Amino acid sequence: MxxxxxxxxxxxxxxxxxxxxxxxxxxxxxxxxxxxxxxxxxxxxxxxxxxxxxxxxxxxxxxxxxxxxxxxxxxxxxxxxxxxxxxxxxxxxxxxxxxxxxxxxxxxxxxxxxxxxxxxxxxxxxxxxxxxxxxxxxxxxxxxxxxxxxxxxxxxxxxxxxxxxxxxxxxxxxxxxxxxxxxxxxxxxxxxxxxxxxxxxxxxxxxxxxxxxxxxxxxxxxxxxxxxxxxxxxxxxxxxxxxxxxxxxxxxxxxxxxxxxxxxxxxxxxxxxxxxxxxxxxxxxxxxxxxxxRLAPPAYEQPAARPVLKEYKIAVTTKYGRMVDQHFGHAEEFLIYQGNKNKFTLIETRKADQYCQGMENCTNREKLRDATLNVIQDCDAVLTMRIGYQAQKRLLKKGIMSIEFCDSVYNGLHYTVEQLSMLKSNVI
The missing domain is CATH 3.20.20.70 (Aldolase class I)
Known part of the structure; x- marks a missing residue:
């Protein structure tokens, strides 16, 4: 006691x-x-x-x-x-x-x-x-x-x-x-x-x-x-x-x-x-x-074996290939990158039907959006300048993270991997 x-x-x-x-x-x-x-x-x-x-x-x-x-x-x-x-x-x-x-x-x-x-x-x-x-x-x-x-x-x-x-x-x-x-x-x-x-x-x-x-x-x-x-x-x-x-x-x-x-x-x-x-x-x-x-690398330590970094597949919406400068709904193609936080490789370009074409063309919008989502269904994330709430929800149901970004594709890919890594480790 x-x-x-x-x-x-x-x-x-x-x-x-x-x-x-x-x-x-x-x-x-x-x-x-x-x-x-x-x-x-x-x-x-x-x-x-x-x-x-x-x-x-x-x-x-x-x-x-x-x-x-x-x-x-x-x-x-x-x-x-x-x-x-x-x-x-x-x-x-x-x-x-x-x-x-x-x-x-x-x-x-x-x-x-x-x-x-x-x-x-x-x-x-x-x-x-x-x-x-x-x-x-x-x-x-x-x-x-x-x-x-x-x-x-x-x-x-x-x-x-x-x-x-x-x-x-x-x-x-x-x-x-x-x-x-x-x-x-x-x-x-x-x-x-x-x-x-x-x-x-x-x-x-x-x-x-x-x-x-x-x-x-x-x-x-x-x-x-x-x-x-x-x-x-x-x-x-x-x-x-x-x-x-x-x-x-x-x-x-x-x-x-x-x-x-x-x-x-x-x-x-x-x-x-x-x-x-x-x-x-x-x-x-x-x-x-x-x-x-400032720290210098320790000369007395043997370099540790580098851990195997997880590879991610990321779909990018971009007009000219250099900047993340296109709305998800306006994309007619996706650049598909694969890599980790150190290196990315452009592995393919996938065509898609633009589903956001203005108010006068809303009849087939849902069908076109679903078709677009299917184009990137094997990706871990989509990197885009802007994306609507409904599209975000549908992507999330497929396990695809939406990242809004407005900078270079290179910086955007690194930022996306950072967000994915945090999500996988239950930090966010």
Missing amino acids: SCGGCTDQREVSLQTSVSEQTAKHPCYSQEAHTRYARMHLPVAPHCNISCNYCNRKFNCVNESRPGVTSEVLTPADARRKFAMVKEKVEQLSVVGIAGPGDALANWPETRESIERIKAAAPDIVFCLSTNGLMLPDFAQEIVDLGIHHVTVTVNCLDTEIGARIYKFVHYRGQKLTGVEAAATLLKNQLEGIGFLVKHGVLVKINIVMMKGINDRHIPEVVQKMKELGVFVTNIMPLIPAPGSVFEHMPQTSMKEVSDMRSACEQYLPQMRHCRQCRADAIGLLGQDRSHEF
Whole structure:
């Protein structure tokens, strides 16, 4: 039978441990950010939601914003890089995983990276950042791993506002959009945050302040987070990322952000020293040294046998063969590619009847659409500029994934394989 006094002692011991760790965490402690350094491990490239303010761009050493990194690491690389940084950065106290995608959308890699480093340096403070979609699935594992600091980005409580912020959400094999996507994300965020707080994890909430979208709604978000027992909120300005849906939106000024933080301070403490760090940031806040620690291939390791990569067959709609620039319903032929993430081969061209020919020719539309679907029924996915909802549903019933994309065929094929791989591993 358990002893109530022993339980109380364990809880006090845990609270003391978390308090000591927090005092060394530059993001959670105002006093710590000039004394202690952190390193972000970019081991999580995939993301399971699409935010309209985000454009995750790799290999950009001159850009500093969330979602940007110059390399993506394996867990083994992460352990090796940690040893390198630990040797040269005396103030290193925190290891965080903040992307460049979502830590929980890449949970096996995130967990293994933490386990490897924890085995070598048990005193290091670990934290991770997430959009919260998969929190109900992994919150218990987070607690069991001894991660005491988790940041969740919660931009709204109103699903109508969320529908304007999130382009889509991939959840349990489904692509959700609009209010349904926002509602699913919000439900999981609130459930996961509540669980973490109940189990002694300090939760920080990031809120991206977007003028004319969620700015007036932010105090309501902060009040709700207070009810859940959140530790601190971090209101950040929108950075209009080139290539994102919101790239032409006005950037929220720091005065506007500061005023909002002051208004919300009556509910929860506000983080005022955030630098909106890169996914591979290293060093003190505001003094990024990530460029000093690029990994070179280890000369002392024997090259591992390359795993056999799954081959996919992908149908592409394109006018001239170079760009994904044609609507699915307008296609009179499909280019069929086969390959994996490293190499693709154009294996054939298949003719199809264009089923979308305007309102005056709707009589045979269903029959033509079914005939078109049969042309590509052996494919894993169709890569197209646009596709209608009914066609998407019919393809999905045949086990064919629809990918909307507007770029080069080459980039589109790589993106499609990434989405297929995530789907097959139950990440999305």
